Amino acid sequence: MDPNGSIDDKCESRLYIGNLDLRITEAALLKMFSPFGKIVSEDFLWHTRGPKRGEPRGFAFIQYSTNEEAKLAMEKMHGRLACGRPLVVRLAGEKYMLETADNSTKAGGEGHKLHLTGSSMGQTSRSAKIAAIKNKLKSLEEGSRTKKQKQNDDIS
Incomplete structure (x- = not known):
């Protein structure tokens, strides 16, 4: 958030992608989301401890260069099936809210x-x-x- 209390551009262009099948790789995720705009960064989360160490956690974050690209990707990909599971795609800060x-x-x-x-x-x-x-x-x-x-x- 900026000092004026509004959500900054970074939050509105960063997407949370959840309900990922464990077979989906970082490369496959980038391939699915790249048609909607320029991806600035991607965080694919992995288990770092315990018996599942090194396995995907089932969610990731993708940052687009503009809010419009992020919104387009969210509209087109939310609910779309990937490996038989519907993707959950929303703005990154939204899950907390x-x-x-x-x-x-x-x-x-x-x-x-x-x-x-x-x-x-x-x-x-x-x-x-x-x-x-x-x-x-x-x-x-x-x-x-x-x-x-x-x-x-x-x-x-």
């Missing part, structure tokens, strides 16, 4: 979930992000108050 929205809804019971649809995906307003964080904090505070009241009732 979706998880935050899900967690705040689960924790609060009646929390407000962020609605991300169509072309607005990845362009969630700053105020919507703040609202999601406030809902999460509120639900945590309410949960701790309930526990304290129970403890006080038990003592009495």
